[in-house]
Amino acid sequence: MKKLAPPQTETMLRLMALADSPQNLEAMQYLVFQFDFKEYEQFILECPPGSIRFNNLLRVAVFCDSVGYLVENEAVDREAVYELFPIPWAKIDPIIQGMRRELDWPDAFDYFERLGRDYLKWWETKRKKIKPLPPMAEPTGAPRALTTARTRAPLPARPVTPPRPAAAMASRPGVGARPGLPAATAAAAAARPTLRVLAKPGLKLAGKAIKVLKKTKTARKAKPRPKAKSRPRPKPKGKGKRR
Secondary structure (H helix, E strand, O other), rough: OOOHHHHHHHHHHHHHHHOOOOOHHHHHHHHHHHHOOOHHHHHHHHHHOOHHHHHHHHHHHHHHHHHHHHHHHOOHHHHHHHHHHOOOOEEEHHHHHHHHHHHHOOOHHHHHHHHHHHHHHHHHHHHHHOOOOOOOOOOOOOOOOOOOOOOOOOOOOOOOOOOOOOOOOOOOOOOOOOOOHHHHHHHHHHHOOOOOOOOOOOOEEOOOOOOOOOOOOOOOOOOOOOOOOOOOOOOOOOOOOOO
């Protein structure tokens, strides 16, 4: 690869910073690793305009279309672009063609298309020069556990508490299963403690009369205030009669 000129180097650094932004990086990862649509109709049904996956495809298409424009106008080196940026035209070619038909926009992303087709030719030539990777060895034996060993012993299990014995209600006279109830319901009803009224007003318990005291609220009567004693006013002293 030839050495880049300073203006091309500056442009490539800006393109790399733009491609490494969180939105563009997430969109490119989606197209490279997860995108698997083969028809435009299926894609537009599952990923309508405005959805995250539709925006990811549109973001990559706009970015690659801009890079294709710079490559055709020799603002950046073509081989440097192919070495540093993935050009996923082969994966989204059916989607772009369907978008052109639906929108009646025949030259939509045409720079991206020419860049992608030329990238495929460049990649086929480069693949022949690359040494193929050795085949992966088949695993032998039991696979290793993916979980790590515990660093401390597990807590002991709690002892099982036996259920409480039901009260022996059968020995009491007059207590038994109600007719029409199942055995489980009758046993549960028999196990419940019965409430008994020990005393009522007016009854005697152990030879003593039980008195029920009722608290009655009595209104407090206001005490009349003592009347103030009126004192006789002293008579004014009259002037003596003139003689």
